[in-house]
Amino acid sequence: MIIGAGFAGLETARRLASVPVRITLIDKNNHHLFQPLLYQVAIAGLLPSQIAQPIRTIFRKQKNLTFQMGEVSTINFDEKYVKLNGSVIAYDYLVLAVGGRTNFFGFDVIEKEGFQLKDLETAVKTRNHLLRMFEQASHEGDAEKRKSLLTFVIVGGGPTGVETAGALAELISHVMVKDYPRLNLNEARVVLLEAAAHLISSYPDELRQATSKLLKKKNVDVRLNTKLENYNGQEVTLLDGSKIETQTLIWTAGVKATEIVEGLNVEKASAGRVRILPTLQLPQHPETFVIGDAAFLEENGQALPMISTVAIQQGVFTAKNILRLMKGQSPASFHYKDPGLLATIGRNAAVARIFGISFSGFIAWVIWVFLHIYRIIGFRNRIIVLFNWAWDYVFYDNQVRLITKE
Template identity: 40%
Template sequence: MNIPKSNAPRIIVIGGGFGGVSLIKKLQKLEVQVVLFDRHNYHTFQPLLYQVSTAGLEPDSIAYPLRKIFRKNKDFHFRLAEVERVDTNVKEIYTSIGNLTYDYLVIATGTKTNYFGNQAIETNSMPMKTVPQALNIRSLMLQNIEEADITSDPEKRKRLLNFVVAGAGPTGVELAGALAEFRKGILEHDYPELEEEEMKVHLIEGADRVLPPMSETASKKAAKFLENLGVQLHLKTFITDYDGSIVTTKDGTTFETETFIWAAGVTGAPIGGIDGNSLIEKANRYKVDRTNKIEGLEAVYAIGDIALMETENFPKGHPQVAQPAIQQGSHLGKNFKKILEGKTPKPFVYLDKGSMATVGRNKAVVDFKKMHFAGAFAWFLWMFVHLWFLVGFRNRVITFFNWTYSYINYDRAARLIIRPFTKK
C-alpha cells in the first residue's frame, strides 16, 4: 500500500465516525502519522439520517468529506477501503486495497443493524444506518405514494400508504414522527387525489413503552406527541416475519405494507482477526480497559460503540450513542501523548450529558440528570445541540436554513426521487 514513510509512529484508525474523528482531531497535535480507513469518504452525522429518509434534508447536509476535515495535517492519510482482518502478532491490517503495518491501532467501526438472526426481515426490510440506505427509504416512500396516487385498486393503495416502523428507540420515534408530519404537511397539497387519513404510520415496539432508554416521563410525553400526530403505537409487540408485503407479529397480528423500516436495534461491527476473550460475542463489542485498550492485546484500542468498558455506573458498557464515542476519542487522543512519552495514561470517565429525542415540530423530549423537558423548549434545545455537533460550517448553515424554511412553510423541500429504488 502506498503510504509515505515517516519517522513518526504510525497510528491506524479504522472508522471515520464520531469516535474516529474526535480521536484524530487530538492526534493532529502530536508528532505521529495517522492513517484513516473507511468504506465511505465522508463522515455521517447519523442522528439526522431520518431527516434524509423523510425528505427533510439533502444528504450533503449531514455528510462531510473526511479528507477535508484533516487536510491541514500533512501526515494524515485517508484510504477508501474495507478492512478485512487484523494480525496483531505482526501488527498488520489486511484491506481490500492491500496490507499495512502499524505501531498503534484504533478500532472505531461503530455498529451495524441487528436483525436478531431473522433472515426474512434482513432480506426484505429497509434498514437506516447509512446515507445510501436513507436515500433508499426516501425513494421508496415517494415511489409508493406516487403509485398509490394512480392505482385504482383500493387494497393496493392501502398497502402502499401503510408505513410500518419497527423499534421505538430514538431513531424509530423520530422517523415515525417525521412520516406523520409528512402526511400532515405534504400529502394533501402534492397529492389532492389522496386523503390524509389514507396514509397510516405504525410504530411497533417490544417493550412496554416508547424510548425505553430514556426516563418514563420522556416516554409518556413522546407517546402523547406521537398519538397526537396520528401515529399508531403497538407496544409489547414482537415482529416475527416480513415477506416483502406482510409484517407478522408474535401474537398473529399482520400489517400489509410495502414500506417496512427496521430500526429495532444495532450490534457491534467487529474486525476479523480479533476474537477469543477480547470479543464479547453476544454484543459484538471488544472488551476494553479504562484506557480503551482491548484486553489481552498490546497497542490495540477500541472506542465508541464497538468498545465495551465495564464501570460501576455502566456495568454493561456505555450507551451506543454519539457522546461516549466523542468523549472516548478525545480522551484517547490526549492519552496517546502520555503513551508516546512513556507515561501512564489516565482512565476514562464518561460525562453523561443527558439524552434527547424529537417527535416533530415543537415536540421533543430531553432528559438531563434529574431534570426532564418536553415540548417547544426541548425542541429548540434539540435543534441547537444537533447544529452544534454537525461537522462543517456549511452543513450547519444549510441545515439551519432548511429547518427554518420547513418551519415557516410546513414543507419538505428534498422530496426528490433521484435514484429510484427497487425492492429485491
C-alpha cells in the same frame, strides 16, 4: 493507525493534530456521516450531502494525517499490521473505531424485504421507496391495496424509531396533503412497533410517557409489547397472529458489531462488541484501543450505550491515553460524562433530560435543533441544514422530495 472515520475515529485524529505523530486514517467511505440525522434523509427532509462531509476536506489542514479509502481485511495484533486492499500497513498504535451495523436478530427476510437507516445508501433507498408509495397510491383504484401502500410500519421504539415515526407522520400531514390533493391521506397510517413495555426504554419514565403522548398527537399508532414474527414484503405478521397489510417496513430495532470485528479472535460481549479495559485498551494488546460502537465497557453495572456522545468522549480520551503511553506514563481509566438525553418527535415536539431536569415540547425541540446544527461537520452544511429546517418550519414544506436512481 485509526480505522473508522465516524465520531470516535474523527475525534481521536483531531486531538492528535498538534502531536509529533504520523496518522493513517482508514475508512471504506470517503466521507464522515452525521448518522443521527439519517432519518431526515429518509423522510425527504435533507439531502445526503447535507449530513456528510468529505474526510479529505475535514483534514485538509492537518499535516500529520494521511487518509486511505478502503476496507481492512486482516488485523494482526501480534505483529502489528493490517491488510488493506491487498497492501500491508504497519502501526505502533491502533485505534479500532469501526462503528456498528444493523442487527436484524436473525430476521433475514426483513433484511431482504424491509428498509433500514444505517448509511446514505440505505437512507436514500428508503426515501425513494416512501415517495413511490405515494405515487402508486395516487392512481390505485383498489381501496385495500391503496391502504396497504399508505401504511408505514416502523419496528423499534428507540430514539431512531421514535424520531422517524414522528417525522414521517408530519411529512404526511403537512406536506403530502398539499402534493396529493386528490388522495385521501386520512387513509395513511404510521405504525410504530415496540417489543418492550415502553418507548425509549433508557429514558426516565416521565420522558417515555411524554414521547407516547406526542406521537399519539401526531396520529402515530404506537403498539407496545408487540413482537414481530415475519414480514414478506406485503404483510407484517405479529407474534399474537394479527397481521398488518403494508409494503413498507423500516427496521430501527438494533445495532451489532461490524464484520471486521466479528472476525477478530478477541473476547466478545453482547451484540458482538469487543470487551475492553477501562482504559479503552484491548486486553493483552495495550497498543490497541477499541472505541465507539465496536467497544463493550461497563460502568456502574451497565454497558455504555452505542450512541454518538459516548463515541466522541472515547475518541478524545483515547488521544490523551496515546500521549500518556508515548511519554512512558500509565493510561487513565475512562468515565463517561452523560450530557443528557434528547429526542425529537417532530415540529415543536421533543423530549429532553439535562442536568437532571426532564422537560418536553417546544423548548426541548429548540435545544435539539441547535445542538444538532452545532455538531454537524462543516460550516456550509450547518447553514444549509438550518435554512432547510427554517423553511420547513415556516412554510410546512420539505424541499427535497426527489425519487432518484439508486
